[in-house]
Amino acid sequence: MSRRRQLPELSRGFTFWLIATVQALLLFASSAPSPLYGVYQAEWGFSAIMLTAVFAMYAIALLVALLVVGGFSDHVGRRKVLGAALVVEVVSMLLFITADGVGPLLAARVVQGLATGAATGATSSAMLDLQPPDRPRIGPLVNSLAPVVGLALGGLGSGLLVEYAPAPKTLVYALLLVAFVLSALIVPLLPETSPKRPGAAASLVPRMAVPRRIRPLFLTVAPCLFAVWAVGGLYMSLGPSIAARTLHLGGHLVGGLVIFAQTGAGALGSLLRRNHPPRRTMTLGFVAFLIGVGTTLGALAVPSPALFFTGIVIAGYGFGTGFLGAFQTIAPLAGPDERAGLVASMYVVCYLGFSVPAVIAGLAVRRFGLGPTTTVYSVSVMVLAVVACAGLLAQERREKRAAAGVPHLGTPEPQPAPPAVPAADADHR
Incomplete structure (x- = not known):
């Protein structure tokens, strides 16, 4: 019998929500510097390229942590990895508080990224471990909801603190x-949920730990995840500048409102679509994302702040529901000893979209301008999302034809004793 089954029901439920809160808190901290970028730029005089570099260093460090220790908790336990990650996060807060220039700020973001990346695989997997057997969708739902709620x-x-409270550069970090x-003090009191398995040292070799049977579906969904998180990266890094320069909106609160509008709508969308078929949720989410991004482009051309925020809300709704549908579709297919590696691989795709395009945008702003x-x-x-959606729909048609026994060009020969993916995936349709 696994450790998870030995836990009292109340203890499991309390631990589930506590870990969800910690995950949201980590993402809260990751978006906290965004409204401060204008303050940092005014005081330290750095360029848009450096601004996106500060933002991207966090995401790149997070990617490194996901690739190296993303699946580590499958081997040594969720509690040890989460406790160590929170200690590193404490160090990053101290670095933010004492930062007096771009160099220390970059260091704080790198340490923060390492901490968040290390914690992500452990917290996401722990919530899947702890979800009640009679509520199999609650783990994927909260996994997709906690990050966007934290970001919002x-x-x-x-x-709000930057605009209205004293000590704007330190209070939020304190x-x-x-x-x-x-x-960090509570973590040792939590029950361990991982079955653990050998091979901890080998798991530290950077890789995408996607089980072979899940790879076709993962590769179909990955471009969509990349696209929606790329827009999140744009507005998390350059959103305040876009609002100030293109839409002529002033004040430090505007940058926070841009982030809140996008990620808050994503959280609302996840709640509204939580009980719908995951594949449909994912597809409709990506369609809403396309409409929202197109609306923001129209708003920037007018320009219209009201239309801009309308587009941000629609795109955010698509971001949240698309991410929820992808998580509900893929994450349950992994076994207990595969969860951390698979979840980490999903976040690797998300944060690649979150970071790399934003850095390229920062370089382009200097040469071509913000607009x-x-x-x-x-x-x-938008083009990437359209191509990815077409691939997703084609994949679904192939699976329906295969389930109906209809021959299809390019469909692999059926194998004896097939894995459980088609059956599990059928539930999602």
Whole structure:
């Protein structure tokens, strides 16, 4: 009998929501610097390229952590990895508080990225471990909801503190420091949920740990995840600048509102679509994303702040529901000893989209300007999303034909004793 089955029901439920809160808190901290970028730029005088570099260093460090230790908790336990990650997060808050220039700020973002990446595989897998057997969708739902809720509250909360509270460069980090210290102290009291398995050292070799039977579906969904998170990266890094320069909106709170509008709509969309078929949720989410991005482009051309925020909300809704549908479709297909590696691989795709295009945009802004860069960036991710959606629909048609026994060109020969993917995937349709 597994450790998970030995836990009392109340203990499992309390631990589930506590870990979800910690995951949301980590993402709250990751978006907290965004409304401060204008303050940093004004005081330290760095360019748009450096601004996106500061943002991207976080995502790149997070990617490194996901690739190296993303599946580590499958081997040594969720609790050990989460506890160590929270200690590193405490260090990053101290670096933010004491930062007095671009160099220390970059260091703080790198340490923060390493901590968040290390924690992501452990927290996401623990919630799948702890979900009630009679509620199999609650784990994927909260896994997709906690990050966007954290991002939304982080952007808005930090923006409010920067605009109206004293010590704008330190107060939000001081509050987060206290929260992370308390979280780190609670971790040793949590029950361990991982069955553990040998091979901890080998798991540290950077790789995408996607089980072979899941790879075709994973590769179909991955471009969509890349596209929607790429738009998130654009507005998390350059959103305040777009609002200020293109739409002529002033104040530090505006940057936080841009983030809140996008990620808050994503959280709402996840809640509204939580009980719908995952494949349909994912497809409709990506369609809403396309409509929203197109609306923001129209708003920038007018320009119209009201239309801009309308587009941000629609795109955010698509972001949240598309991410939820992808998570509900893929994550349940992994066994308990595969979860951390698979979830980490999904987040690798997401954060590649979150970071790399934003860095390219920062370089392009200096050469071509903010408006043209935003337009080309948005059109590019729309094209990628359209291509990815077409691939997703084609994959679904192939699976329906295979399930009906209809021959199809390019369909592989049926294998004896097939894996459980078609049966599990049928539930999702």
